Amino acid sequence: xxxxxxxxxxxxxxxxxxxxxxxxxxxxxxxxxxxxxxxxxxxxxxxxxxxxxxxxxxxxxxxxxxxxxxxxxxxxxxxxxxxxxxxxxxxxxxxxxxxxxxxxxxxxxxxxxxxxxxxxxxxxxxxxxxxxxxxxxxxxxxxxxxxxxxxxxxxxxxxxxxxxxxxxxxxxxxxxxxxxxxxxxxxxxxxxxxxxxxxxxxxxxxxxxxxxxxxxxxxxxxx
Numbered sequence: 001x002x003x004x005x006x007x008x009x010x011x012x013x014x015x016x017x018x019x020x021x022x023x024x025x026x027x028x029x030x031x032x033x034x035x036x037x038x039x040x041x042x043x044x045x046x047x048x049x050x051x052x053x054x055x056x057x058x059x060x061x062x063x064x065x066x067x068x069x070x071x072x073x074x075x076x077x078x079x080x081x082x083x084x085x086x087x088x089x090x091x092x093x094x095x096x097x098x099x100x101x102x103x104x105x106x107x108x109x110x111x112x113x114x115x116x117x118x119x120x121x122x123x124x125x126x127x128x129x130x131x132x133x134x135x136x137x138x139x140x141x142x143x144x145x146x147x148x149x150x151x152x153x154x155x156x157x158x159x160x161x162x163x164x165x166x167x168x169x170x171x172x173x174x175x176x177x178x179x180x181x182x183x184x185x186x187x188x189x190x191x192x193x194x195x196x197x198x199x200x201x202x203x204x205x206x207x208x209x210x211x212x213x214x215x216x217x218x219x220x221x222x223x
Contacts, residue, residue, distance in 0.1 A: 018135045019040060019115070019134045020038070021050065022045065022061050024061055034053055036051040036052060036053065036139070037050075037051045038050045039134060039139045040116055041110050043117060045061070047060045047061075048060075049076075049110065049139065051139050051142040051146065054082075055081045055082060056076070056079075056080045056082065056143070057078065057080075058077065058078050058080075075110075081172075081173050082146040082149070082150045083150040083171060085099060085102070085150075086101060086102050087099070087147070088100075088144065088147050090140050095112045096110065097112060103184065114133070115133050116134065117130070117131055117132075118132070149171075150170050150171050151168050151169075152171055152177060152208055154168035155200060155203045155207065156200075157199075157200050159190060161193065163183065163190055165181065165183065165196070166181070167179060167181050167200045167203070168180050179205070181197065181200075181201075
């Protein structure tokens with residue numbers, strides 16, 4: 001009785017080229033859009049986070065933000081202007097980007113693969129696989145720079161409830177300035193201290209010295 005043939009494994013052929021978004025995806029960007037950095041968020045290279053001067057984009061090579069079958073699209077809007085991103089961090093060991101959006105308590109986590117794998121043909125010994133290494137450094141650098149650039153000024157205080165309250169003046173895409181409280185003024189642990197909230201807002205506005213507009217729900221208007 002003949003023995004079963006062992007399954008043939010894909011033999012890696014490591015490429016020196018860094019993984020980049022497919023041209024079909026790049027062509028969907030508006031003409032003149034400059035890409036500051038990009039990282040894939042699935043092992044097939046279907047879904048990508050793309051950093052541009054104006055916004056963080058979530059793009060898919062399938063033409064849908066839901067990604068292809070067998071892939072998981074990141075839990076982010078297709079277009080997120082930088083001022084709406086409150087915090088961003090990178091866990092190098094887990095290869096996870098953690099993002100917090102304004103007005104949201106929960107964090108959003110995105111997994112970045114270390115490599116992309118493509119089947120590129122076969123020879124007499126079986127299928128061949130090409131491995132492209134992911135260089136996340138340009139994307140992470142632009143992520144940090146753009147998030148920091150949107151914060152014009154910020155101050156913090158600890159309320160009697162123990163809640164750490166931060167007021168920040170941010171730059172909107174149209175160049176105007178607006179004020180945000182984190183957590184928001186109506187949230188638990190904050191709503192009972194309107195005097196402290198008003199004092200913090202005065203501090204952050206005094207530090208800027210420019211007209212701002214209140215943006216977060218529940219922030220009292222500044223005279």
